[in-house]
Amino acid sequence: MSDFRDLRISVIGAGMGGLACALAFAKKGFKHVDVYETASNLGFVGAGIQLAPNMVRLLDRWGCWDSIGAEATNITSSSIREGSTNRELVHVEMPDIAEKYGYPHCTGHRASLAGGLYEGCKKEPAVTFHFSSSLVGITSFGPDKTVFTVQPRNGDAYEVETDVLLGADGIKSAVRTSLLRALDIPADVEDTGQAAYRIMLNRSQMEHDPELLELLDADCALRWIGAKRHIVAYPISNKTIYNISTCQPDVNFAAAPGATYTTRGSKPAMLQVYADFGPTVQKMLNMVPEGEVCEWRLRSHAPLATWVLGAVALVGDACHPTLPHLSQGAAMAIEDAAVLAEVVSRAPGGGSDRAALSKAVKVYELLRKDRTTLLVDLAASSARTLHLGEGKAKEERDRAFLNAKKRGTPIPDKWASPEVQHMIYSYDCVKDTDEKFDELYASLADGAAEKGFMNGDTNGNVATNGHASGNATDVAAEVAAEVAA
Numbered sequence: 001m002s003d004f005r006d007l008r009i010s011v012i013g014a015g016m017g018g019l020a021c022a023l024a025f026a027k028k029g030f031k032h033v034d035v036y037e038t039a040s041n042l043g044f045v046g047a048g049i050q051l052a053p054n055m056v057r058l059l060d061r062w063g064c065w066d067s068i069g070a071e072a073t074n075i076t077s078s079s080i081r082e083g084s085t086n087r088e089l090v091h092v093e094m095p096d097i098a099e100k101y102g103y104p105h106c107t108g109h110r111a112s113l114a115g116g117l118y119e120g121c122k123k124e125p126a127v128t129f130h131f132s133s134s135l136v137g138i139t140s141f142g143p144d145k146t147v148f149t150v151q152p153r154n155g156d157a158y159e160v161e162t163d164v165l166l167g168a169d170g171i172k173s174a175v176r177t178s179l180l181r182a183l184d185i186p187a188d189v190e191d192t193g194q195a196a197y198r199i200m201l202n203r204s205q206m207e208h209d210p211e212l213l214e215l216l217d218a219d220c221a222l223r224w225i226g227a228k229r230h231i232v233a234y235p236i237s238n239k240t241i242y243n244i245s246t247c248q249p250d251v252n253f254a255a256a257p258g259a260t261y262t263t264r265g266s267k268p269a270m271l272q273v274y275a276d277f278g279p280t281v282q283k284m285l286n287m288v289p290e291g292e293v294c295e296w297r298l299r300s301h302a303p304l305a306t307w308v309l310g311a312v313a314l315v316g317d318a319c320h321p322t323l324p325h326l327s328q329g330a331a332m333a334i335e336d337a338a339v340l341a342e343v344v345s346r347a348p349g350g351g352s353d354r355a356a357l358s359k360a361v362k363v364y365e366l367l368r369k370d371r372t373t374l375l376v377d378l379a380a381s382s383a384r385t386l387h388l389g390e391g392k393a394k395e396e397r398d399r400a401f402l403n404a405k406k407r408g409t410p411i412p413d414k415w416a417s418p419e420v421q422h423m424i425y426s427y428d429c430v431k432d433t434d435e436k437f438d439e440l441y442a443s444l445a446d447g448a449a450e451k452g453f454m455n456g457d458t459n460g461n462v463a464t465n466g467h468a469s470g471n472a473t474d475v476a477a478e479v480a481a482e483v484a485a
């Protein structure tokens with residue numbers, strides 16, 4: 001029997017998902033982990049990110065939470081406000097998140113999270129980074145070795161033979177394109193019709209205004225909502241920076257569909273979009289220097305019929321891109337990484353049997369698909385609720401906010417609702433893998449992973465963990481109803 005630690009693991013992309021894959025596999029004892037990244041270094045957009053307990057649990061196990069946590073803000077409350085009036089619709093005290101789930105809910109700088117993961121990887125002799133190197137195609141999905149082509153920025157393309165290939169290459173994933181093409185499945189990225197402005201204010205800009213200073217010094221995440229738009233704000237980097245992220249209809253990118261997903265946004269356009277929001281928001285948006293507004297296009301794609309072909313698997317935004325309204329995109333990518341390292345380490349025969357290795361990788365999809373589908377759908381439905389304009393539905397929503405305030409019933413903003421938080425934060429993906437791997441592995445038909453589907457069903461009706469149908473909307477509606485009940 002071979003030793004799984006000798007398997008060659010190739011990771012495409014050094015975003016949150018790719019870095020987490022490299023660290024998870026190295027921590028599991030794998031000795032050969034290679035990461036290929038198009039960019040010449042880890043250049044992260046200057047923006048904040050919420051670090052939910054289900055993510056922090058894994059960072060802590062991998063030994064990189066202490067440095068990230070040292071700069072993070074421990075969020076102990078959230079406040080949802082009407083954008084136009086600043087009226088508080090609901091205030092949620094959550095001082096006991098760490099007590100309930102073992103880990104706090106924090107906010108931090110993206111560079112801090114990526115840097116912590118990267119430093120963790122650098123301490124692992126197993127991990128080698130290949131920057132300025134892009135995967136340009138997959139030549140073979142097996143059944144023997146997987147082979148892909150890498151194009152260095154300054155050099156000749158070369159082929160790499162590997163045992164496991166992980167496509168953590170984001171929303172525009174080349175691995176996903178190759179994998180779906182091999183299965184003859186269409187692979188179109190969809191517009192969500194939404195875009196986000198990301199801006200950051202320094203303490204020096206806010207400290208002369210008592211109202212703004214109070215926001216910066218509070219351990220609170222705020223959301224101002226209005227028709228078709230909202231703004232989220234929280235302190236990061238030891239409260240030296242106030243991070244502001246918006247969401248509004250995509251007007252600028254929509255006019256240029258071929259353009260990049262991130263661009264310098266126009267400050268006057270941003271002010272115009274939020275012109276009817278209250279004075280607190282106006283003060284903050286006006287403080288941003290012209291030229292420091294970053295705009296992101298929010299993209300998605302239809303749920304995929306499969307994430308796996310042979311020993312090639314998709315990770316993070318490559319397979320389950322999400323609107324950011326539940327703050328779980330990176331958390332899900334990091335969970336994916338942890339589950340992948342577990343399932344590959346459990347492949348019968350240590351991975352020497354290619355069919356067994358492929359089946360073990362397929363178990364990853366079974367373990368992850370229901371959960372990620374649910375969270376992606378909850379984020380989308382939360383946005384629909386938050387973005388309601390005047391009318392009956394909005395009146396009902398505001399009544400639900402009032403009830404939540406008075407009686408502790410579920411909150412229409414799913415991110416802040418305790419029962420949703422419980423479902424997301426209490427989940428330990430490694431424990432779940434430990435408990436279910438054998439049963440799920442045994443449930444797979446031989447050859448399933450080579451076809452990409454469980455039982456050769458190419459209609460997307462993938463039987464997933466705990467649900468008869470993998471249809472995203474049905475599963476999400478079912479579990480969302482359970483959660484709301």
Ligand SMILES: Cc1cc2nc3c(=O)[nH]c(=O)nc-3n(C[C@H](O)[C@H](O)[C@H](O)COP(=O)(O)OP(=O)(O)OC[C@H]3O[C@@H](n4cnc5c(N)ncnc54)[C@H](O)[C@@H]3O)c2cc1C
Binds near residue numbers: 014018134332
């Ligand atoms: C406005 C906004 C707010 C968000 N807030 C939160 C939050 O609070 N909490 C949270 O958990 N998540 C949040 N997210 C989601 C989160 O940012 C993403 O889900 C997460 O970063 C996805 O990570 P990834 O590694 O899958 O993809 P990416 O971060 O996109 O990384 C992909 C990497 O692959 C590289 N790459 C691409 N193609 C190739 C190739 N062919 N060869 C080699 N390398 C390649 C890219 O250069 C990139 O470095 C937010 C997202 C947005 C848009």
